[in-house]
Amino acid sequence: MKLTLLLTGKTSFAYINDGLSIYKKRLAFYIPFNIVELPDIKGTSSLTKEQVKQKEGEAMLKFIKRSDTLILLDERGESFTSVQWAAFLEKQMIVNPGRDITFAIGGAYGFSGEIYKRADGMVSLSKMTFSHQIVRLLFIEQLYRAFTIIKGDPYHHE
Numbered sequence: 001m002k003l004t005l006l007l008t009g010k011t012s013f014a015y016i017n018d019g020l021s022i023y024k025k026r027l028a029f030y031i032p033f034n035i036v037e038l039p040d041i042k043g044t045s046s047l048t049k050e051q052v053k054q055k056e057g058e059a060m061l062k063f064i065k066r067s068d069t070l071i072l073l074d075e076r077g078e079s080f081t082s083v084q085w086a087a088f089l090e091k092q093m094i095v096n097p098g099r100d101i102t103f104a105i106g107g108a109y110g111f112s113g114e115i116y117k118r119a120d121g122m123v124s125l126s127k128m129t130f131s132h133q134i135v136r137l138l139f140i141e142q143l144y145r146a147f148t149i150i151k152g153d154p155y156h157h158e
Contacts, residue, residue, distance in 0.1 A: 002100050003101050
């Protein structure tokens with residue numbers, strides 16, 4: 001089993017890239033983990049929001065394998081405490097052993113209808129709205145935190 005974080009577009013913020021690198025290295029201790037950044041859609045100024053979401057969705061669907069469990073990071077998804085999140089991940093690994101999990105963060109306008117239809121679940125990091133740039137860093141830290149909870153390693157404090 002491996003985990004993938006699928007992103008739309010690159011970030012230009014060094015602090016986010018630095019944080020992603022730190023947590024990606026830490027996660028490698030627990031599980032194979034990869035970050036895939038799909039290229040930004042070109043010519044978006046002449047497209048509607050729905051057209052942008054459609055094009056981003058098409059690019060995502062080309063990457064996602066049929067056998068992958070797809071979990072969207074979406075404000076309408078299920079909310080967890082860090083301990084509940086760890087339990088959710090552990091259950092996914094037990095119920096679907098060997099099945100890769102892809103977590104997807106959409107672009108500025110969210111996901112296309114096709115991506116929502118393909119998704120196996122949705123997770124919300126907060127009721128607040130964050131930029132799709134910041135969500136990357138928040139999510140990867142919570143993913144790392146979950147694995148330290150699962151393994152009983154000192155990082156999370158209750």
